[in-house]
Amino acid sequence: VSSNVGCHLRVDVVLSSNRRFIRNSGTKLLVLASPPTSIGPLVCGDENFRGGLTLRESVQCSAEVTGAHNIPALVRPTDVLLSEDHSDGTIHFLDGRKNLKISFTAPIKPSLVYAEFVLRVSLAGARATGAKKTTSLSLPIIYPELAPTD
Numbered sequence: 001v002s003s004n005v006g007c008h009l010r011v012d013v014v015l016s017s018n019r020r021f022i023r024n025s026g027t028k029l030l031v032l033a034s035p036p037t038s039i040g041p042l043v044c045g046d047e048n049f050r051g052g053l054t055l056r057e058s059v060q061c062s063a064e065v066t067g068a069h070n071i072p073a074l075v076r077p078t079d080v081l082l083s084e085d086h087s088d089g090t091i092h093f094l095d096g097r098k099n100l101k102i103s104f105t106a107p108i109k110p111s112l113v114y115a116e117f118v119l120r121v122s123l124a125g126a127r128a129t130g131a132k133k134t135t136s137l138s139l140p141i142i143y144p145e146l147a148p149t150d
Helices: none
Strands: 007-011 027-031 058-066 080-084 090-095 099-105 116-123 134-140
Touching: 058 116, 058 134, 080 090, 080 099, 099 116
Parallel strands: none
Antiparallel strands: 007 027, 058 099, 080 116, 090 099, 116 134
């Protein structure tokens, strides 16, 4: 089965002798849209997330991605461009089913002095007119507090 718009399918078991459905034998499938045409806001962390990152720390982020007719989309690594504005840190593609999931690891030390990491995710081939093709999020850098000097 293939679909470029996305659809819900129900697969049931049928007895061939009398063509009757076997009750509760089926399963529901969601065929995800492809390619993705719109991306929602990027959200990072979990309930323990402090709202910023220390150096060397990692965080997982996700964004809802949809295709035609606002149906959840399948995202492949080639469908997105991942970047950090200062070209610092490492971004990894984790998953692309219904939601894009990425992980960002802050560098050991920043290449310049700045206050925040800015993550950007762009759809490489968004086709829908007026669709949101880019999302970004700023993560403050939590620098360690230095001990007072005499």
